[in-house]
Every structure is written in structure tokens, then in C-alpha cells.
Amino acid sequence: MRTADPERTARAQVPEAQPPAAPRWLLCEGCNRPVYERRFSRDLRVCPECGRYARLSAEERIEQLFDAGSISPVAVAETIEDPLLFTDSRPYVERLRTARRQTGLDDAVVCVRGEIGGHPLVAAVMDFNFLGGSLGCAAGERIAAAADAALLDGVPFLVVTASGGARMQEGALSLMQLAKTTQALVALHRAGILTISVITDPTYGGVAASFATQTDVILAERGARLGFAGPRVIMQTIRQQLPAGFQTAEFLFEHGLIDEVVPRPALRPTLARLLAAAAPAAPGDDPLRAVPSGVVRQLDDVPERDPWDVMRLAREVGRPTTLDYAGRLLDGFVELHGDRLSDDCTAIVGGIGRFAGRPVMLIGHQKGHTAQELRERNYGMSTPAGYRKAGRLMQLAARLGLPIITLVDTQGAYPGLEAEREGQAWAIAENLRLMAHLPVPIVAVVTGEGGSGGALALALADRVLVLENSVYSVISPEACGAILWNDASTAPQAARALRIEPRELLRHRIADGVIPEPEGGAHNDHAAAADLLRRALYDVLAEIVDLDGERLVAERAARFGAFGTRPPVAQQKGGQE
Numbered sequence: 001m002r003t004a005d006p007e008r009t010a011r012a013q014v015p016e017a018q019p020p021a022a023p024r025w026l027l028c029e030g031c032n033r034p035v036y037e038r039r040f041s042r043d044l045r046v047c048p049e050c051g052r053y054a055r056l057s058a059e060e061r062i063e064q065l066f067d068a069g070s071i072s073p074v075a076v077a078e079t080i081e082d083p084l085l086f087t088d089s090r091p092y093v094e095r096l097r098t099a100r101r102q103t104g105l106d107d108a109v110v111c112v113r114g115e116i117g118g119h120p121l122v123a124a125v126m127d128f129n130f131l132g133g134s135l136g137c138a139a140g141e142r143i144a145a146a147a148d149a150a151l152l153d154g155v156p157f158l159v160v161t162a163s164g165g166a167r168m169q170e171g172a173l174s175l176m177q178l179a180k181t182t183q184a185l186v187a188l189h190r191a192g193i194l195t196i197s198v199i200t201d202p203t204y205g206g207v208a209a210s211f212a213t214q215t216d217v218i219l220a221e222r223g224a225r226l227g228f229a230g231p232r233v234i235m236q237t238i239r240q241q242l243p244a245g246f247q248t249a250e251f252l253f254e255h256g257l258i259d260e261v262v263p264r265p266a267l268r269p270t271l272a273r274l275l276a277a278a279a280p281a282a283p284g285d286d287p288l289r290a291v292p293s294g295v296v297r298q299l300d301d302v303p304e305r306d307p308w309d310v311m312r313l314a315r316e317v318g319r320p321t322t323l324d325y326a327g328r329l330l331d332g333f334v335e336l337h338g339d340r341l342s343d344d345c346t347a348i349v350g351g352i353g354r355f356a357g358r359p360v361m362l363i364g365h366q367k368g369h370t371a372q373e374l375r376e377r378n379y380g381m382s383t384p385a386g387y388r389k390a391g392r393l394m395q396l397a398a399r400l401g402l403p404i405i406t407l408v409d410t411q412g413a414y415p416g417l418e419a420e421r422e423g424q425a426w427a428i429a430e431n432l433r434l435m436a437h438l439p440v441p442i443v444a445v446v447t448g449e450g451g452s453g454g455a456l457a458l459a460l461a462d463r464v465l466v467l468e469n470s471v472y473s474v475i476s477p478e479a480c481g482a483i484l485w486n487d488a489s490t491a492p493q494a495a496r497a498l499r500i501e502p503r504e505l506l507r508h509r510i511a512d513g514v515i516p517e518p519e520g521g522a523h524n525d526h527a528a529a530a531d532l533l534r535r536a537l538y539d540v541l542a543e544i545v546d547l548d549g550e551r552l553v554a555e556r557a558a559r560f561g562a563f564g565t566r567p568p569v570a571q572q573k574g575g576q577e
């Protein structure tokens, strides 16, 4: 048996029923300083002296996360016990008995129905105190039973993990729990039910390699370690030196493997915000029908302008960014991170928020307003990881049935050694393929620069709008000038030749409409710019939001399939030009 947790021992020594006579003190395992127990409990078992997170039991975790009084148990089928009649230094059945006595649990997972922030969900919560949270038949059955309950109720599924891995004492039957729990998760994915993991310390082995990382959104408690092979195994088997912070939540976030690192006190509010953002639209009035739009769809209503003037305004550093628009257009936007493979590219952002009373997925290029912000965002030029993140979020939107809104503002995809080595072309190509068959409504808006394949990788959409001071082009005017005139200073000339401005985009039906901007440009008034964009989105979403997936995909195919064969709109109307 593992050494008993001193906090747990201290707690267990005082029966619950006994009135709290004298103040009780515990010793923090991090700093060894005494902590007043009631304060420790109130602080969610975070040491007030050193900030160390004490390990929580499943019961404590549930109490911290769920609305008081909202909990009820989930029924779980009986499972076989000790299928191998396993014995090492002690018989497995004896270890089980001891674990049950010490924890008061049947096994390492507790399943509940309940609410967080008033939003119903089903959760499976692991308890490391029960044989290291190991995954055996009983734990696997509990995870699957909780997932089944979420499927039955049609509510989100939450799993809180804490595990050393599969339970050796149940042999290959333990290994099979990875497959079993995977199937339960797949059923939720196919039903379009949101799944969320909260990773707590530690989460390793078979749990990490199955349901812990198969969810739609992966949150990890600050400092929590998550991985397949633990550091000791790695160092013993291949003697590799490991970097500081290896496998911690922070390390994984940096490498695009999880959505967010969350401090313990923020877990409950973060879950509540996520559940609120993704909750289905309430039946009733649909605000999409009620707002007059300012979208300009007729060529005659768009004035002729010098494309180079438009270009300069499109690059104005004060223009609202995707995150500026997210804050103004959406209620309760929750940003999601990472491509689940290598990185979290900061030049593309995305997440779930509520637009017109319904959940939507917003994805866009992200620039900045200062030199530092621009550097941090790589000037809005995405790496392959950014396109893979966008692709992941689009697939999530498709699973959950959410409309997708993309905001395009990039000179182009990032050109560079790393980006090429990581497959920039493949990443863009994959997004194009994905967007060509996503069965949910997609609206793309060019809010600034629509630069080449890096722009189209977010814009193979049912409706494409452009802002009044935006451009969309196959190549930057500078690059075009350099190639065709051997002189980058011919950019204004190239801009005119390339016909990159809204009027020309509307003429060729690259754009379905032009969104007006406040006087002088969007940078002069973010609030007014966001309001004009909101009205435009209401307008075009209302046209497509009720269409079924098959029709959306067919019409999208027709829209893009027609380019190069359909006469421009001006000719169709008898030649206004």
C-alpha cells in the first residue's frame, strides 16, 4: 500500500459527527508549515503559505466544483473482482479491502449527475487515494456508465482525472478499459454532446491515453502532470534528460496539447462559463430575424476607390482584431487553445461564445495594436499549428452543430523553415478539404487583409463578406510588384492590377456583400464597427442557419465550383460597367 496521505489521516482521525471543539491544524506537505484546517478547506485545500495544491478526494472535488445540493449518484452495473486471482506481496483482494476501508469508496471513480453554475451535466471523478486512481474493470465501467448517463440525459460529460494508469492487478482486462471507455466517449461525440476533461495531478498511462485526452475541451489544474510514460520510466529506460516543468499543465499548454491551464479556484467558474457558452439556444424569439442589415450587395452601391488607398486602411494597426470583435460581438466568449499536436499558434484564435442567443464557434487571425502585440501574434501570420487549431475547432463546431464565424486578417500564412518543415501547405490544404464538407453554416468575413491561401484556409464558407476597407488577394501587392515588375515599390500599381478592393470582389462574387465601416475606418470606432459587423452577421446567418448540412455542403460546392465559369454579376445584369 502507498503511504497514507497525512491530510487524509488527520481528517480521518476526527469523526465527522463530532462537534468542532478546538481549531484543527494540518501540516502542509509543501512547506511543512501548520495550516488551520477550516481555512485550508475554505481555500479549496490550497496552502495559504506556499500555494501548494493538496490532493483532493473525489468527494472534495465534487463539492468544490458542483452547485450545492445539485448532486445525485449515477447507477453503475456490478463488475467482476480480482479476475486473475492476483497476488504479489499481498493478495489483490486484500489491497482492495484496505483501499475501500481507507477511502469509503467502492473503487477509484465516483459518478454523479449535478449542476455547475446552473447547467446540468454528468461527471465521472477519479480518486487517486483509491489504489492510485488506477483504471481497472470497476473504474472503466464507472467512466462508461457516466458517459452513458450523459448520453441519455443529453447533457455535457465531465471527467476529472487522477491516475497512475491501468491497474496491473487486473491484467489485460485493465488494458481493455481503454477501449471500452473510448467507445463510450465516441458515442457522446457522435451524438454531438460536449465532453470536457479536468486533468489533475497526476494523470498517466492508460487514462492519459484514452478518455482523459479524447474530450472536446481539456482543462488542466495548474501544475498537474499529464503524460503517457512518467519521468522515472523515461529516465530508467532511455536515460533521457528531461526539461524543467516536463509534462506539467504549463508545459503541455505551450505545446498545444491542452486548452487551458486553470488555477484551482478558477476551475468552477471556468467550467460554468464553458457550459454557459455551449448551452443550446433557448426556444423562443429568434433575434436573427429582427435586425435590419447594412450589408451592401449591389455593385452600384459600392463606390470606386483606389485599391492602394483601401490596402493602406486595411493594414491600419488600430483596426479591431478578432479578439476585439469577440469581446464586443459575443456573450461569454471562451477561448480554446492548441492543435493537440505541437503548439498553440497565437496568430489564430478561436473559441465558443453566444451570438444572437445561440452558441457559435468564432475563429480568426489575430494581429495586435502595438509593436509588441504584433510580434507576440507573429503579425497575424499563422504557422501550421494555427491552421490545425482552426481545423480542430471547426470539427468541434460540426460535432456540436454550431455555426462557424471566421474573421480573416492576414498578410498570408507564415513563410519560414519551421513552418515548411511542419507542413504549412498540408495544414492549409487540410482546412480547405475540411471546410468543403462541414455540415454546419460557415460565414467568413475579411476584416482587413485577406492574404492568399493563408486567408482562404479560414474562408471556404457559405457566405463571404468583406469590410469596406479590406482587401482579398492571391498575393501581396509588394510581392507581386517584386515578381512581375522586379521592384517592390510598384506595390500601388500591382494593387490596382490585382483588383483587390471590395467593389471588384463583389463584382466577381468573391464576396457576397460589403460591410460598411464607421466614418474614416473601423479603427476610429471599434464599438460602431462591431455593431455594423453584428448586423451583417445577423443578416447572412439568418439566410443559412436553418439549412440542413447536406444542402449547405451542396450550395457551398456550387458557390466555389462556379468560379471561372460563371460570368461576373455586372455582365449578368446587362453590363452596368
Ligand SMILES: [Zn+2]
Residues within 6 Å of the ligand: 028, 029, 030, 031, 032, 033, 047, 048, 049, 050, 051, 052
Ligand atoms: Zn505550504
